[in-house]
Amino acid sequence: MHRDAATEIHALKADSFGRISLMRGSGGPFVRRDLAHVPIWLRLPAWWLARREALALRAIHGMADVPQLLAWDGRRLDRSYMAGAAMYQRPPRGDAAWFHAARRLLQQLHRRGIAHNDLAKEANWLVLEDGRPAIIDFQLASRGDPRARWMRLLYREDLRHLLKHKRMYCREALTPVERRLLKRSSWVRDAWFRTGKPVYRFVTRRLLKWEDNEGQGPKP
Template sequence: MIDKPVLDNPTLLKADELGRIEIVECDGVRCIRRDIRAARWWARLFAYRAAAREARALAKLDGIDGVPRLLAWNGHELLRSYIAGKPMQQAQPADPRYYRDALRLLAQLHRRGIVHNDLAKEPNWLVQDDGRPALVDFQIAWTRGKRGRLFRMLAREDVRHLLKHKRTYCAHALSARQRTMLNTPAPHSRLWRATGKRLYKLIARRVFGYWDNEGKGRVRD
């Protein structure tokens, strides 16, 4: 970790009720800073818990290619390494190798006891400059490490969300087994779609300015 990084040349990526996300130079190396001190007063507790959860997840995933490296977390700012690439909705990966590598990446996460939990959002998937997959935004990840029934169910949903993206951009490469998985969401996913999803979308759009799967949010002053 970087103990006291020198931060220069910030470039704003997103600023909303949960704080600011910027590209900065950390002692001459490009990285990403999440600053929760800029969060609205009513959202600061949630912003802190989300950033702390992301820090725990990244620490447990240290050394995995395709996952940002945790550089620092002091309770106010989270610094992680920068991964060069484009978000999925821009790159629109059509190469079956991308999805094979993405499945391997998810398997590595799950072996370390981490479930991402937010892979329906295309911006959380990156296509690196060399075409390989990467994952970002671990704010609501499962980090408990326990691998019981709930863990397995959530891990399966990680995979199913990846397959939904594969269906969008590379449908011809879906296997029969993968198509079956797509058509059988987990019970909690069916319950969520039937009950809480509409309320979640309303809050996400009205409060945070998030629209569909773009995941950008509004930029506030």
């Protein structure tokens, strides 16, 4: 596929860290993150986030129900398109099988040495056209040895976020072990709420004038 010959179908999201568009190329539709219009003062963090996503996608190449990296040249990141709807658009209410499959998908991700770190956002969980779960948006993903203590803590946080969604949409299917895990608070979560989240809110809401709205994008 000649990437420069691709045409934009429509924008999926545009913010201070780039424009994400659904594109059409000779091989069919794909998704592009373009940093061309990022303000100068944000180019370095935007590049860092896109590069982080590219490295994570390389680590999970060939895995089902996650995006496949097509290209990354330092300005544009192209990944495969997966037809479906975000969790908040098509909630898996009462669908215990969906959450069971989502947990298996998360385990596969973790075996590859990847912690997603942003699964609280319903927009990062897809319900594909055939009903399967999928995971997207790996900008904040961490890579490391799956056996490392730090990575195991991050994996547990990924799982806790999935279980929170399960509690919301399929509470009756929670197992006793899952209920206990939801009640346990890790120091990673506590540290984020004390330090990281206030900084995140200040940067996104005060400096960038952007309301994340739990992954549903900026408010109009």
